[in-house]
Amino acid sequence: MITQESLFRFKEFIDSKVKNVLDLLKTIQADSQSDFENASFEHIKENFNSIKQNISDGISKFEKILQKLDKELAWEDLCVGFFGETNAGKSTLIEALIGGDGRSIGDGRKDFTREVKHFEYQNIKLIDMPGIEGRERHVEREIKRAVRKAHIIFYIISSTKEPERETLNKVKSYLGSKTKIYSVINVRCGIDAFKYKKSIEGDNLSIIFERTKTSMNEIFGGCYDGMIVCHALLGFYAKGRPKQDNLKDGQRKALEYFGKNRDAILQMSRLNELETLISYGTKNVNAEIIRSNAYEAIGAISSTLGRIIKNKKELDLNIKQCENNFRQKKEEILNTIAKYKNEATTEIEIMLDNERNELVEKVYKAIDNELTEEQIKNEIKKTEKIIARELKEKLNEVVSSLNEEVGKVMEELQGRIALQGKFLSILGLEINIKEIIEKLEISALYIGKQILESLLAIRMFFFGLLGIIAGVFVFFKKILDWFFGDPEKRKKDAKMKARYEIKKAIDKIKKEITKGLNKEFNNISSNFYIQFKGFENQIRGLRKCIAEFNKYIMELKKFQREISTEMCRLLLGREDIEAYIDKINSRPYICILGATNIEEPNFKDLSIDLEHVWCFNDIEELEHRYTYKNSDGEPQDDKSEFLNRAVEVFLYNQKTTA
Ligand SMILES: Nc1nc2c(ncn2[C@@H]2O[C@H](COP(=O)(O)OP(=O)(O)O)[C@@H](O)[C@H]2O)c(=O)[nH]1
Numbered sequence: 001m002i003t004q005e006s007l008f009r010f011k012e013f014i015d016s017k018v019k020n021v022l023d024l025l026k027t028i029q030a031d032s033q034s035d036f037e038n039a040s041f042e043h044i045k046e047n048f049n050s051i052k053q054n055i056s057d058g059i060s061k062f063e064k065i066l067q068k069l070d071k072e073l074a075w076e077d078l079c080v081g082f083f084g085e086t087n088a089g090k091s092t093l094i095e096a097l098i099g100g101d102g103r104s105i106g107d108g109r110k111d112f113t114r115e116v117k118h119f120e121y122q123n124i125k126l127i128d129m130p131g132i133e134g135r136e137r138h139v140e141r142e143i144k145r146a147v148r149k150a151h152i153i154f155y156i157i158s159s160t161k162e163p164e165r166e167t168l169n170k171v172k173s174y175l176g177s178k179t180k181i182y183s184v185i186n187v188r189c190g191i192d193a194f195k196y197k198k199s200i201e202g203d204n205l206s207i208i209f210e211r212t213k214t215s216m217n218e219i220f221g222g223c224y225d226g227m228i229v230c231h232a233l234l235g236f237y238a239k240g241r242p243k244q245d246n247l248k249d250g251q252r253k254a255l256e257y258f259g260k261n262r263d264a265i266l267q268m269s270r271l272n273e274l275e276t277l278i279s280y281g282t283k284n285v286n287a288e289i290i291r292s293n294a295y296e297a298i299g300a301i302s303s304t305l306g307r308i309i310k311n312k313k314e315l316d317l318n319i320k321q322c323e324n325n326f327r328q329k330k331e332e333i334l335n336t337i338a339k340y341k342n343e344a345t346t347e348i349e350i351m352l353d354n355e356r357n358e359l360v361e362k363v364y365k366a367i368d369n370e371l372t373e374e375q376i377k378n379e380i381k382k383t384e385k386i387i388a389r390e391l392k393e394k395l396n397e398v399v400s401s402l403n404e405e406v407g408k409v410m411e412e413l414q415g416r417i418a419l420q421g422k423f424l425s426i427l428g429l430e431i432n433i434k435e436i437i438e439k440l441e442i443s444a445l446y447i448g449k450q451i452l453e454s455l456l457a458i459r460m461f462f463f464g465l466l467g468i469i470a471g472v473f474v475f476f477k478k479i480l481d482w483f484f485g486d487p488e489k490r491k492k493d494a495k496m497k498a499r500y501e502i503k504k505a506i507d508k509i510k511k512e513i514t515k516g517l518n519k520e521f522n523n524i525s526s527n528f529y530i531q532f533k534g535f536e537n538q539i540r541g542l543r544k545c546i547a548e549f550n551k552y553i554m555e556l557k558k559f560q561r562e563i564s565t566e567m568c569r570l571l572l573g574r575e576d577i578e579a580y581i582d583k584i585n586s587r588p589y590i591c592i593l594g595a596t597n598i599e600e601p602n603f604k605d606l607s608i609d610l611e612h613v614w615c616f617n618d619i620e621e622l623e624h625r626y627t628y629k630n631s632d633g634e635p636q637d638d639k640s641e642f643l644n645r646a647v648e649v650f651l652y653n654q655k656t657t658a
């Protein structure tokens with residue numbers, strides 16, 4: 001049994017944790033501020049500014065939730081909420097339980113109970129609520145607030161009006177993280193039906209009971225705890241002290257039919273089943289309060305986390321895709337540049353080899369025909385012109401293909417990034433993808449310009465090289481001067497020397513061309529690198545931001561773990577355990593470290609199905625046994641998703657407390 005004192009200590013604990021969560025959120029806000037201001041690019045700074053705005057909006061929203069939570073948590077009393085459509089019999093049921101005067105019972109008008117009312121019943125508060133079908137804003141707000149305050153909810157259903165799915169879904173939306181809801185079917189029939197003291201359940205009713213149970217189970221899942229059938233008005237006649245004439249009249253009739261035996265009336269009304277259920281709840285009021293309030297806090301953290309994690313996952317994925325696109329296209333472009341460099345070098349070499357052969361032939365002929373110096377000079381000049389023209393053509397061809405190919409790759413990259421469409425959202429914010437695309441476009445133009453400039457540079461450089469060929473001529477003059485002895489032998493020698501000089505000149509040109517092409521193509525590559533660096537920095541900045549977020553997410557989860565642990569220590573009566581509770585598909589799951597065989601009854605207080613409880617000696621055992629992931633790195637089912645989260649949280653705890 002949990003004492004009042006330990007309840008009070010737990011309240012202090014939750015209070016301080018809630019404050020811690022708020023502090024952490026403020027830290028996130030402050031940290032993001034400085035992170036964003038350090039962003040080095042003007043346009044991305046603007047984007048970050050609007051993220052900042054969105055985060056602070058989100059935080060103030062969460063702050064309000066937490067403050068409200070802090071204010072509305074009911075610590076002193078167990079509150080039981082009575083919830084349902086108008087005329088279902090909520091007020092009648094409460095009046096029956098408290099033996100009231102029936103003043104709150106409706107007269108059939110739609111809006112009889114318009115305010116939330118509290119009634120004392122033993123040491124519990126019963127909360128009577130207006131009809132759920134009401135659409136008035138202030139009524140809805142009242143209901144929501146009362147539901148949040150209640151530790152147990154009774155959903156009252158009139159046997160003559162089965163709940164519609166739409167209504168049940170609305171109830172569910174009110175419930176939030178509440179864990180316990182019971183349905184109470186109020187069997188309605190006229191008092192004359194009891195003249196012959198038949199049972200209140202007929203065959204046609206049992207169909208309604210089953211249908212209700214099924215749909216409640218479907219909609220509320222693990223929160224649904226069972227169904228009770230009773231006759232509210234009869235219960236009121238048994239216990240109440242009516243003031244109004246019609247109710248007085250009814251009570252008189254009832255007493256008449258049941259031989260003035262109030263107990264017999266009470267038994268027929270089956271109000272005692274509801275009383276038993278409530279007293280079962282009150283037996284461990286404190287456990288109920290602890291569990292319900294801790295779940296409230298865990299639920300608030302967990303739902304905020306859920307939103308952040310979902311956004312962050314999207315963000316991670318988008319950034320990864322963006323990075324992959326950049327990396328892949330960068331490689332493609334660099335390969336393209338290298339390919340054209342090799343192609344240009346090889347083709348120019350082949351061309352020069354051909355020209356060399358032609359030049360040699362021309363010179364041989366010149367020697368054979370004993371041409372004059374002037375004639376030889378002209379021949380060489382002609383060759384020079386041909387080489388210059390061919391080089392120019394070759395280069396134009398290479399550079400324009402290179403330009404085209406690089407442009408195509410850039411276009412593809414733009415297309416892919418545009419396709420990513422809904423890009424980067426933190427708390428619903430969109431980062432300006434258009435801007436990145438526009439920048440890419442400018443980059444493509446810039447790189448194209450660089451390529452053309454490189455072409456010019458190479459061309460200028462070639463013209464300089466051509467002088468080397470002209471230099472060959474100088475040797476000819478010498479060769480011709482050297483003629484002596486047997487003219488055929490002299491010519492042979494001259495040819496050999498000429499061939500040697502031509503080869504030397506062309507080889508020199510080849511070497512210089514390779515060097516020059518290398519330099520210019522490297523220039524193109526490094527210009528391109530500079531263009532891409534900007535984008536990569538943007539992505540890196542975002543990544544840093546995400547890494548910070550991961551830290552905060554883990555810190556928030558840590559609070560979830562601390563509250564879970566404190567609650568389990570109290571409710572399971574053991575100090576040597578660590579626990580983590582989380583909700584997956586709105587069902588609570590629990591993982592406990594330090595205990596291998598906890599007795600089943602203890603888990604009743606935690607309101608968790610035994611099949612959602614996992615016990616391990618320590619984190620090693622948990623880690624060893626449960627890190628189930630499929631090929632995408634996503635957990636396969638609820639169980640492994642939860643246990644993966646638990647491993648993550650416990651490991652983080654170890655790391656931060658070590
Ligand atoms: N015949 C009959 N009338 C009932 C029963 N329970 C409630 N009523 C009547 O239904 C009307 C609305 O009941 P009330 O408890 O105020 O419904 P609430 O709107 O859910 O609070 C009142 O006139 C009640 O007398 C019942 O079991 N049998």
Ligand SMILES: [Mg+2]
Nearest residue numbers: 090091106113
């Ligand atoms: Mg009412």
